Amino acid sequence: QVQLQESGPGLVKPSETLSLTCSVSGGSISNYYWNWIRQPPGKGLDWIGYIHYTGSTNYNPSLKSRVTISLDTSKNQFSLKLSSVTAADTAVYYCARQAFSYSSGWSDFDYWGQGTLVTVSP
Amino acid sequence: DVVMTQSPLSLPVTLGQPASISCRSSQSLVYSDGNTYLNWFQQRPGQSPRRLIYKVSKRDSGVPDRFSGSGSGTDFTLKISRVEAEDVGVYYCMQGTHWPRTFGQGTKLEIK
Numbered sequence: 001q002v003q004l005q006e007s008g009p010g011l012v013k014p015s016e017t018l019s020l021t022c023s024v025s026g027g028s029i030s031n032y033y034w035n036w037i038r039q040p041p042g043k044g045l046d047w048i049g050y051i052h053y054t055g056s057t058n059y060n061p062s063l064k065s066r067v068t069i070s071l072d073t074s075k076n077q078f079s080l081k082l083s084s085v086t087a088a089d090t091a092v093y094y095c096a097r098q099a100f101s102y103s104s105g106w107s108d109f110d111y112w113g114q115g116t117l118v119t120v121s122p
Numbered sequence: 123d124v125v126m127t128q129s130p131l132s133l134p135v136t137l138g139q140p141a142s143i144s145c146r147s148s149q150s151l152v153y154s155d156g157n158t159y160l161n162w163f164q165q166r167p168g169q170s171p172r173r174l175i176y177k178v179s180k181r182d183s184g185v186p187d188r189f190s191g192s193g194s195g196t197d198f199t200l201k202i203s204r205v206e207a208e209d210v211g212v213y214y215c216m217q218g219t220h221w222p223r224t225f226g227q228g229t230k231l232e233i234k
Contacts, residue, residue: 045163045171045214047223060222094170105157108218110182112170 002027004095004113011119012089018082018118022095025076029053033098034078035109036069038091046091050098051078085120092117124149124217128226134234141202143229145215150195152219159218162191162200165228166211175200176218207233 008020022034036048049059051069059067068081082089093116096109125148135141151158162175173182175191178198188203202209210233215226 044228045216045225047225058221062222105153105155105177106159106218107176108159108161108173108216108223109163109171110173110176112172115170 002097002111004097004111006093006095006113006116008116008118010117011121012085013122014086014120015084018080018085018089018120020080020093020095020116020118021077022079022113023075023077024097029071029073029076029078031099033100034069034071035096035098036080037094037096037109037112038089039094039115040088040091048080048082048093087120090118090120123222124151124220124224126215126217126224126226128213128215128229131227131229133229133231135202135205135231136234137207138204141205141209141231143200143213143215143231145193145198145200145226147196147198147217149220151198151217152195158194160191160193160198161216161218162189163214163216163225164209164211165214166208169211171214202231205231205233 003025005023012018030053033050033052035050051057051071066083071078095113097111099107127146129144158178160178163171165171174185179191190201192199212228212230214228
């Protein structure tokens with residue numbers, strides 16, 4: 001059974017960089033797309049971006065100038081960096097798996113982490 | 123971006139009664155491969171979202187058959203045939219055809 005686990009600081013100061021890591025267990029990072037999704041308190045879900053196991057990335061244009069997603073295949077981990085944060089970046093951050101195959105097409109977000117709350121405050 | 127619009131946003135339901143959630147997209151969700159990538163997620167209180175339905179009507183493993191999805195093009199529906207207490211939570215539709223991926227606002231299902 002694939003499991004994802006987010007980790008990182010729960011408090012970040014305004015203008016600083018938010019950094020989170022997602023550890024994948026019970027399966028390989030290979031052949032999948034690895035995503036970050038966030039949910040501001042009491043609000044809906046927003047897709048941040050993904051990194052493919054080959055290293056290619058795709059980011060939401062609304063955050064593209066501030067987001068970097070990277071991969072460490074040796075540790076079965078991928079990471080999120082969000083720069084110049086403000087209070088609007090306060091949210092629960094989830095990592096999630098996505099797949100694509102030419103036979104089955106897209107399979108979005110079949111496995112999720114438990115989420116980690118990041119608060120942006122002085 | 124493709125806008126996903128759900129209704130209603132709040133859904134009080136009596137135990138054992140059916141429930142229905144509508145989701146409308148601002149663009150067709152038919153992909154170039156002929157598939158329609160419309161997903162439904164359930165988020166129980168204090169939990170991560172869980173995918174229930176993918177490609178409009180395909181149930182994920184372990185999802186009770188009282189959940190069903192239907193629709194085409196830009197109009198989609200999630201139905202629960204008989205609501206149980208464990209179904210309480212927020213339901214989101216999400217389009218997987220266009221980038222960026224986008225979610226509906228969520229429909230909060232509660233027991234009346």
